[in-house]
Every structure is written in C-alpha cells, then in structure tokens.
Amino acid sequence: MEHTGDRPPRPKPRHTLEGITDAAIAIADAEGLEAVTMQRVAERIGSTKMGLYRYLPGRSDLDAAMLDRALGTPPAIAGPDWRRALTIWAEMMFARVLERPWAVELAQRPHVPGPTELTWYEAGLAPTAELPLTAGERLDVLALLSGHAQSLVRQQAQSAIPEDDLAARIAPLLTANADRYPRTAAAFAEAGREDSRNRAFDFGVQRILAGVAALVSERAPG
Structure with missing residues (x-):
C-alpha cells in the first residue's frame, strides 16, 4: 500500500x-x-x-457572484401583512440595485442564481405562502416587483429625478405644439403643479400588489 x-x-x-x-x-x-x-x-x-x-467555470458564474454581492442579504420581514412585507422586499431590492445599476443587466442575463439571490427568492416567497396563488403566480409576483424596480433603476442611473428632467427637456416642444399634443401638455403641467412626478416606483408597487390583492379576494372562500 x-x-x-x-x-x-x-x-x-x-x-x-x-x-x-x-x-x-x-x-x-x-x-x-x-x-x-x-x-x-x-x-x-x-x-x-x-x-x-x-x-x-465560466463568465456566467462570475456574473452570478457579482450579482450576489450587489444584492446583499435580503431584508428580514416578519408579520402577517403580506402586502407590507412585499413592499419592503421591493423597496430594498430597488435601493440595493440603485447603488450598483450594472446589476440590472446581470439580473437579466441568463445565469444560475447564486446563494444570495436564492435567499431573495426565499424572503419574497415567504409572505405569499398562505395566499390562494399557484406556485407560478407567486414567482410571477416577485418577477413583476423586481422587474418594476430594475426598470426604474435604469432611469435613475441617469437622473435622480427622471420625470422632472424629461418635463424640462420637452417643455419647449409642448409649449410650441400644445394644440397638437394637448393631453400630453396638460398631463405634464398638472403633474408639476401636483408635485406628483418621480413617484413611479411607489405607484407601481402599490398597483401590482393591489392587483394581487384583488385576485386573492376573488379566490377567498365565500
């Protein structure tokens, strides 16, 4: 031997x-x-x-490792309010990815999720465990929330106030062509007076979860 x-x-x-x-x-x-x-x-x-x-083994593994680092540990969410829990989950993802906007592209590339990314799945699925949703629908809820957050990160990577900046850029065009684009001109003007610009993230999360709540209500016994 x-x-x-x-x-x-x-x-x-x-x-x-x-x-x-x-x-x-x-x-x-x-x-x-x-x-x-x-x-x-x-x-x-x-x-x-x-x-x-x-x-x-390959570049996709490096991508997954970089994305894991960018996401960091997901929030610890407790309590029975699933809408509040998923709101916190989406807000935290938005904040983390906004710090490193390149993570959006990594998230959208084909890759095998790393251990940290999988803990985000766990944290996001936990609040929906008792809802009358299929497994695919529960995953789709997370996809809608993360997709919404990532799309707005792309905008805010260029500007912290993208809607205000857009309004400023097109204001001369709308002023000169108000008769041609009356609804657009009125909407931008009114949004400025209401101070309701740059709230797309909160509005989108609320509407996504309101839609899920409506579906849950439809399926509730009685």
Missing part, C-alpha cells in the same frame, strides 16, 4: 472567489459592466485568464 503520510501539502490557491469578485466589481464600479472581461479581471489580480477558470 502506498504511503501518503510524507506527501508534501498541496499549495494553497493563490486567489479566492471573493477576491476575484471584488476585482470584477471594482472594474464595473469604475468603468461600467462592459469593461468587465475575464482578461481584465485576471490582470487586476495578477493572474492569467485561464487561471481564473480554476475558480470559476
């Missing part, structure tokens, strides 16, 4: 998945997601592109 007790210990890996993810995120934060390539990440940590594949 071969004696293995005197074998020298295997060398420790030079890098870690956490360090590789840190390098990729640093590039994305500084230059945008399009600048993140396996070659750039390898250069940043002093490795080779092929060397990264010892730690990551």
Whole structure:
C-alpha cells in the first residue's frame, strides 16, 4: 500500500472567489459592466485568464457572484401583512440595485442564481405562502416587483429625478405644439403643479400588489 503520510501539502490557491469578485466589481464600479472581461479581471489580480477558470467555470458564474454581492442579504420581514412585507422586499431590492445599476443587466442575463439571490427568492416567497396563488403566480409576483424596480433603476442611473428632467427637456416642444399634443401638455403641467412626478416606483408597487390583492379576494372562500 502506498504511503501518503510524507506527501508534501498541496499549495494553497493563490486567489479566492471573493477576491476575484471584488476585482470584477471594482472594474464595473469604475468603468461600467462592459469593461468587465475575464482578461481584465485576471490582470487586476495578477493572474492569467485561464487561471481564473480554476475558480470559476465560466463568465456566467462570475456574473452570478457579482450579482450576489450587489444584492446583499435580503431584508428580514416578519408579520402577517403580506402586502407590507412585499413592499419592503421591493423597496430594498430597488435601493440595493440603485447603488450598483450594472446589476440590472446581470439580473437579466441568463445565469444560475447564486446563494444570495436564492435567499431573495426565499424572503419574497415567504409572505405569499398562505395566499390562494399557484406556485407560478407567486414567482410571477416577485418577477413583476423586481422587474418594476430594475426598470426604474435604469432611469435613475441617469437622473435622480427622471420625470422632472424629461418635463424640462420637452417643455419647449409642448409649449410650441400644445394644440397638437394637448393631453400630453396638460398631463405634464398638472403633474408639476401636483408635485406628483418621480413617484413611479411607489405607484407601481402599490398597483401590482393591489392587483394581487384583488385576485386573492376573488379566490377567498365565500
């Protein structure tokens, strides 16, 4: 029998998945997601592109690791009010992704969800566990909420007040062509007077959950 007790210990890996993810995120934060390539990440940590594949099977795995870091731990939600719980879930996702808008593109790329992303599924599905919804409908609720949050992150990545900025840009056009676009001109003017612009996130979440509540009510016994 071969004696293995005197074998020298295997060398420790030079890098870690956490360090590789840190390098990729640093590039994305500084230059945008399009600048993140396996070659750039390898250069940043002093490795080779092929060397990264010892730690990551492929680019989609790096994407999942970056997305996990951007999302962070989901909120701990307690209590019987499922609408409040899902509102908090959506608000937290919106806030996390807004900090790193490149996460929107990662979320929409084909990938296998990482462990942190899966905990977001768990946290979001928990409040709906007792509702008269199918499993597919419960997942669709999360898809609607996360999709709404991510679409608005794309807007706010360019401007913190996108509706005000849009109103300012098109004001001269609407003023000069009010007879051609009367409803549009009136809507923008009235929204400004009401101070009801830049509230699309809250409005969308409320309307999504109101629709779910209507469906739950339809299916309630009696």
